[in-house]
Amino acid sequence: MKKNRIVLHFPPRLIDKPITYYLVKDYNLVFNILQAKIMPNEEGIMVLELNGSDKDYDKGIKFIREQGIKVQELTRDVKRNESKCTHCGVCVAICPTGALYTDQKTSKVIFDNAKCIGCELCVPACPPRAMEVKF
Numbered sequence: 230m231k232k233n234r235i236v237l238h239f240p241p242r243l244i245d246k247p248i249t250y251y252l253v254k255d256y257n258l259v260f261n262i263l264q265a266k267i268m269p270n271e272e273g274i275m276v277l278e279l280n281g282s283d284k285d286y287d288k289g290i291k292f293i294r295e296q297g298i299k300v301q302e303l304t305r306d307v308k309r310n311e312s313k314c315t316h317c318g319v320c321v322a323i324c325p326t327g328a329l330y331t332d333q334k335t336s337k338v339i340f341d342n343a344k345c346i347g348c349e350l351c352v353p354a355c356p357p358r359a360m361e362v363k364f
């Protein structure tokens with residue numbers, strides 16, 4: 230059996246495609262949607278926990294990729310280098326889980342590690358590269 234958290238990146242033309250319906254019907258996979266969000270660049274992001282036999286899981290992932298949807302498996306931790314963060318707020322609009330948010334009192338950007346799913350969307354978006362992937 231395989232159980233993984235994955236991020237699906239949908240190009241705008243595929244946002245309405247009922248991909249999870251096919252994962253259940255054709256590949257016997259069980260899923261739990263952890264987050265779904267349309268990004269500012271109109272890319273759709275869906276964070277899923279996907280569960281099934283090794284064979285079904287691999288076939289299901291292959292099917293998703295064949296549709297033109299990028300699949301990212303969540304296996305690495307993301308941390309913030311506090312000395313580099315300028316609290317510019319760019320990451321707040323990008324983070325799909327609310328792990329990065331602005332404290333209304335101080336106007337500082339807070340990183341809540343407990344809410345972070347390691348999707349890495351903030352990593353290339355952060356101008357001073359304060360968000361870092363830990364291997």
Ligand code: SF4
Binds near residue numbers: 309318
């Ligand atoms: S984008 Fe980077 S520098 Fe800006 S608030 Fe987020 S972590 Fe800090």
Ligand code: SF4
Binds near residue numbers: 323326328345350351
């Ligand atoms: S990796 Fe970055 S964008 Fe993704 S959940 Fe964690 S803080 Fe948010």
